[in-house]
Amino acid sequence: MAVTHPSPPQKPTSVKALAESPGFSSLPSVYTFPKHPNGEVFSDTKESIPTIDFSLLTSSNIDERSKTIQELGKACKDWGFFMVINHGVPESMMKAIIDACGEFFELTEGEKGEYEGKYVLDPIRFGTSFNASVDKILCWRDYLKIFQHPEFHSPRRPPAFREIAREYSKRVRQVAKEILRGISESLGLEDNYIDETLDLQNGLQVLVANFYPPCPQPELAMGLPAHSDHGLLTLLIQNQIGGLQVQHNGKWVNIDPIPNSFLANIGDHIEILSNGKYNSVLHRAVVNNRDVRISIAMPHGPALDAVVGPASKLVEDERNPPEYRAMKYKEYLELQQGSMLNGKSCLDIVRNKVI
Numbered sequence: 001m002a003v004t005h006p007s008p009p010q011k012p013t014s015v016k017a018l019a020e021s022p023g024f025s026s027l028p029s030v031y032t033f034p035k036h037p038n039g040e041v042f043s044d045t046k047e048s049i050p051t052i053d054f055s056l057l058t059s060s061n062i063d064e065r066s067k068t069i070q071e072l073g074k075a076c077k078d079w080g081f082f083m084v085i086n087h088g089v090p091e092s093m094m095k096a097i098i099d100a101c102g103e104f105f106e107l108t109e110g111e112k113g114e115y116e117g118k119y120v121l122d123p124i125r126f127g128t129s130f131n132a133s134v135d136k137i138l139c140w141r142d143y144l145k146i147f148q149h150p151e152f153h154s155p156r157r158p159p160a161f162r163e164i165a166r167e168y169s170k171r172v173r174q175v176a177k178e179i180l181r182g183i184s185e186s187l188g189l190e191d192n193y194i195d196e197t198l199d200l201q202n203g204l205q206v207l208v209a210n211f212y213p214p215c216p217q218p219e220l221a222m223g224l225p226a227h228s229d230h231g232l233l234t235l236l237i238q239n240q241i242g243g244l245q246v247q248h249n250g251k252w253v254n255i256d257p258i259p260n261s262f263l264a265n266i267g268d269h270i271e272i273l274s275n276g277k278y279n280s281v282l283h284r285a286v287v288n289n290r291d292v293r294i295s296i297a298m299p300h301g302p303a304l305d306a307v308v309g310p311a312s313k314l315v316e317d318e319r320n321p322p323e324y325r326a327m328k329y330k331e332y333l334e335l336q337q338g339s340m341l342n343g344k345s346c347l348d349i350v351r352n353k354v355i
């Protein structure tokens with residue numbers, strides 16, 4: 001009987017499959033980024049990102065809470081990134097979701113391929129690079145993106161994924177909601193301003209699992225190139241393998257993983273809402289040649305139908321004209337996720353031109 005062999009795929013379906021292919025030892029040119037991260041400017045001082053104690057943010061002691069809100073405002077202004085400690089999400093739950101995502105990436109290429117999404121708003125999407133259909137240079141990264149809210153979705157495998165993700169997302173959403181309440185207050189707005197104006201009851205929450213296998217030439221590749229996040233607030237955990245770099249005062253800073261904490265960063269929609277008082281921050285993920293790195297980023301955004309512009313209270317007088325025009329979050333998301341990742345360029349679409 002004649003055996004037909006399927007022709008080999010043009011592009012590998014995942015960097016994991018590529019990295020594990022027999023004899024694989026040098027990086028294909030399509031993964032070579034022109035800018036070598038070590039060739040760029042790194043911060044020489046041992047700067048460390050701010051830490052926010054979540055238990056103080058939610059404290060019934062008014063002084064403690066208002067001091068923490070001030071610290072939060074300063075962290076958003078100076079860094080756009082901060083660590084969150086004492087958040088109450090059990091460490092075992094954080095480990096369980098990282099393990100469950102790791103198990104998902106261990107499924108066969110065929111099983112994962114079932115979730116190969118075409119449209120950026122598909123509720124479950126497995127893929128490689130950032131947007132492999134338009135990326136000219138591919139990122140050394142596989143991903144799984146799952147919408148968790150307002151509607152919960154989960155892949156069928158691994159079997160435990162659904163319950164772990166449901167519980168984890170719910171807990172993280174509560175943490176995000178409290179931080180956004182604090183950010184609202186720190187901007188001089190009502191504490192429920194963001195919640196109500198952007199309809200967070202129906203807010204978008206996505207679980208973005210990033211898988212970076214060991215790379216034979218890590219200095220040539222990039223896990224995720226410099227970008228800002230589209231939403232309001234992202235909360236990230238990782239498997240204790242470093243790789244995240246954040247831009248601070250024009251220089252790159254390596255962020256070391258700290259166990260049992262969230263790494264939080266504000267996204268483009270806080271920049272828009274705050275009329276540029278707080279800026280979303282460039283960050284990127286570099287890769288290494290030893291260990292698999294897994295990170296789970298959870299962006300929290302407005303409701304997809306919410307139209308977001310600067311808060312009216314922050315653009316009241318002519319000294320503070322609106323720097324951004326209002327746009328539906330869904331439209332912004334389609335634009336950002338459907339293009340090549342290019343720094344903060346998506347914000348230019350809504351930025352009012354200085355005349």
Ligand SMILES: O=C(O)CCC(=O)C(=O)O
Binds near residue numbers: 208210229244295
């Ligand atoms: O892997 C990381 O540390 C960064 C991930 C990230 O920036 C993202 O998913 O938006």
Ligand SMILES: [Fe+2]
Binds near residue numbers: 297
């Ligand atoms: Fe990001």
